[in-house]
Amino acid sequence: MNPKFSNCLPRIKTMFDVNFSKKWAEKAHVTNTIELVQVLNGTLKVVFEKDIIELLPGDVIFIPSHTSHLDVFSQKQKFEVFMIFFRWTPEKDFFREVDLGVFCKAPHDVQYEIRSILLEMRSDRLDNPVSRTINQHRLLTILLLLYRSAKGIATVTRENKLTENKHKWLANEVKIYIQRNLQNKIKMNDISRKVEVSPNYLSLIFKKEIGMSIFQYIVEAKMETAKQYLLDGKLFIEDIAALTGYSNANYFSKAFRKYFGCSPARFRDMKIKPRGC
Numbered sequence: 001m002n003p004k005f006s007n008c009l010p011r012i013k014t015m016f017d018v019n020f021s022k023k024w025a026e027k028a029h030v031t032n033t034i035e036l037v038q039v040l041n042g043t044l045k046v047v048f049e050k051d052i053i054e055l056l057p058g059d060v061i062f063i064p065s066h067t068s069h070l071d072v073f074s075q076k077q078k079f080e081v082f083m084i085f086f087r088w089t090p091e092k093d094f095f096r097e098v099d100l101g102v103f104c105k106a107p108h109d110v111q112y113e114i115r116s117i118l119l120e121m122r123s124d125r126l127d128n129p130v131s132r133t134i135n136q137h138r139l140l141t142i143l144l145l146l147y148r149s150a151k152g153i154a155t156v157t158r159e160n161k162l163t164e165n166k167h168k169w170l171a172n173e174v175k176i177y178i179q180r181n182l183q184n185k186i187k188m189n190d191i192s193r194k195v196e197v198s199p200n201y202l203s204l205i206f207k208k209e210i211g212m213s214i215f216q217y218i219v220e221a222k223m224e225t226a227k228q229y230l231l232d233g234k235l236f237i238e239d240i241a242a243l244t245g246y247s248n249a250n251y252f253s254k255a256f257r258k259y260f261g262c263s264p265a266r267f268r269d270m271k272i273k274p275r276g277c
């Protein structure tokens with residue numbers, strides 16, 4: 001490990017959840033700090049001068065300071081990111097050795113570890129010196145995890161210390177896969193291949209960790225996403241059906257009525273909570 005990385009604490013300027021502004025997608029821009037961007041909802045394509053990196057929910061990218069880039073995202077879908085702006089003395093040396101798309105190439109356990117750390121950071125604040133220092137150490141841990149991953153150095157993460165954590169990781173990966181593929185027909189065999197365990201084992205672990213079957217979670221995720229689209233009021237029911245993986249509007253409407261107790265058209269018109277409408 002390069003000591004100049006591990007011995008130098010990044011200095012966080014600010015961090016927050018935000019809905020991207022349309023102006024960020026209109027022209028390339030730069031900042032004078034490093035940007036960490038984690039996609040929370042929607043998809044993001046970051047366009048650099050010589051590279052394009054596509055991010056799905058949960059994915060993370062670091063954008064070096066003074067680097068021109070364009071943020072491209074769908075304005076038809078709910079889009080939200082978590083951002084950290086920070087400075088780090090060994091920045092130039094780090095990005096000479098670590099490419100911008102390193103997170104998406106990292107092993108699943110490293111990705112899970114980084115997502116877990118970011119979740120802790122999102123629940124924290126920078127309103128006192130202790131919290132700021134803790135979060136700067138968390139951010140350094142993320143940077144070192146990505147460096148080790150880029151260099152092929154084995155990392156013992158919280159995910160692989162205990163079988164219990166492995167189960168949590170599997171359940172989380174299933175949830176991420178489902179959220180990423182809501183517009184498709186999601187098959188159990190495809191999910192099990194993604195996380196490299198048998199369908200039966202995965203079903204048992206998911207039910208134990210989440211409290212519902214994978215099929216029930218898929219339906220819930222599709223219906224809650226459809227509900228949000230209806231509340232936004234910008235899309236036709238046919239479009240919402242397609243975005244949530246239903247082959248036609250009639251099939252979608254039947255599924256929506258079965259889940260919420262009323263038709264999507266009635267829910268959209270009344271703009272009230274579905275149960276009992």
